[in-house]
Amino acid sequence: MTDVAADLKGAADTIEAMERTVAAATSRLVELGGVDKNQTLAYELAHAASATAVARAALRYASHGELEARLAFAFIADAAAELAAKTTGREALFGVEPHWLDPVRGFVAACLDPAFVGALAETPGPSHLDEDFTLVADTFHRFAAEQVRPHAEHVHRTNGDIPEALISGLAELGGLGLSVPEAYGGFASGGEHDYLGMVVATEELTWGSLGIGGSLITRPEILTRALVNGGTEAQRSRWLPRLASGEELAAVAVTEPDFGSDVAGITTTATRADGGWVINGTKTWCTFAARATVLMLLARTDPDRAAGHRGLSVLLVEKPVGDAHGFRFDQAGEAGRGPGRLEGRPIDTIGYRGMHSYELSFEGWFVPDDCLIGGDEGLGRGFYLQMGGFENGRIQTAARALGVMQAAYDAAVAYARDRRVFGAVLLDYELSRVKLGKMAAVIQCSRQFAYEVARTMATGDGSLQASMAKAYVCRAAEWVTREAMQLHGGMGYAEEYPVSRYFVDARVLSIFEGADETLCLKVIARRLAEQR
């Protein structure tokens, strides 16, 4: 395969065939009665549409040159073959012809050829960021290499805390204020650069570590979006500069023991009291809650439960820094209200260590009036503000997945170069090269899609694409880290090799910030059906 121009045509035809298949499956979903009655089709469709959207971004990347084209072609061919596997035997369910791939079979076969894919093993390709963003990437990469990586293994293996110097170093670098508007002391100028800078920085920090790097900037990001979209001027002026400087660190308290994916059903209440609100209820999985000085809490402010998601509001709950292994704070009672208590119990996890997640119990915990985001106008807008924050969180989580994948790929290439098996270098075996070549293609094409989505989001659009990026890239990270671990053989299973950490870290990405199934069914498939 040398004629890139001819193959660009093959690639374009392949993507069009995939897009037709996705469109047919979407029509079929609608015909059959929609998402809730056809979950399997809806779920498969959501992933197929996401992979196809990545393939489209890959095609644009292909126009940069021959290497870029080869990476893109390997990705597109693989995605088409996966889609064909999904539809095989289920043509009636998907509403497609059995041989829909036939017209582009030649392109797919050539680009799945082991020699073609294997040649990409050590060529991850340039990201094609412009000079400014290359500087952003280099700056955060250096910080990740020098300040994050040296602590990553220790924190992971001891379930330890993120070093304070790392947090303050990140704040000095501006990492906590990437989405805070310049007028409030941050770096967001309101252009296409805001989201892209966040994606680039997040990937690099996460390359350093998911648990102690990239995830530090997701919480201020979510709270910042809510304040920018729905806060009062007084709240923005008070909170945004302090979030940007790291003086205040945030945690997000939405999930409850009985309500995770079904956010609209949460039961934690905030009840009017003299001068403020009294909070009662239990939250769970509140990550970073001990170290945080402010919780972004979604609570039911309308006592009428029939109000559903319209009865929810977001409150800012100030709190002292607590012990990572568990904490309890007490508030003295005052006239008209009793004493309050806030307790945090850590939930130990297999990965993503350092951030620490907690079950939080609020009993009569008081917050003053100005803690309701948006003031009285924010009453009942909590669900909308929270979901707006999560939309940005999704593209950021895709960027976190990119960082984990890149770290795993780097480790796998380095190991395969050194390791000899059966008298030869591991990297020289066809199977190793094909695995690494596919990884390189998946990572670069996912990255290009994430960049595109970030640019689109800056125009006020792209929320469906952000969900697609999250769905696709987070699952891809599981495959990449699995194969990177596998290439390490037994040492892949050893804690002393970072790849074992990448594997367990990657696993959480499809669970939080919208569990994969919920995201696919309730957001991606539903919107595809609506847009048909």
Ligand SMILES: Cc1cc2nc3c(=O)[nH]c(=O)nc-3n(C[C@H](O)[C@H](O)[C@H](O)COP(=O)(O)OP(=O)(O)OC[C@H]3O[C@@H](n4cnc5c(N)ncnc54)[C@H](O)[C@@H]3O)c2cc1C
């Ligand atoms: C490490 C970690 C950190 C987290 N950090 C935070 C945080 O900081 N703040 C916060 O508020 N939350 C946080 N979460 C919570 C996270 O967002 C939830 O775990 C997630 O939303 C899923 O909710 P759940 O655990 O209740 O699962 P459930 O909602 O009980 O879902 C269980 C399974 O059912 C699937 N499912 C759900 N609905 C359907 C359906 N209709 N049809 C078919 N399948 C369905 C889900 O996809 C999932 O696979 C964190 C979670 C983890 C693991």
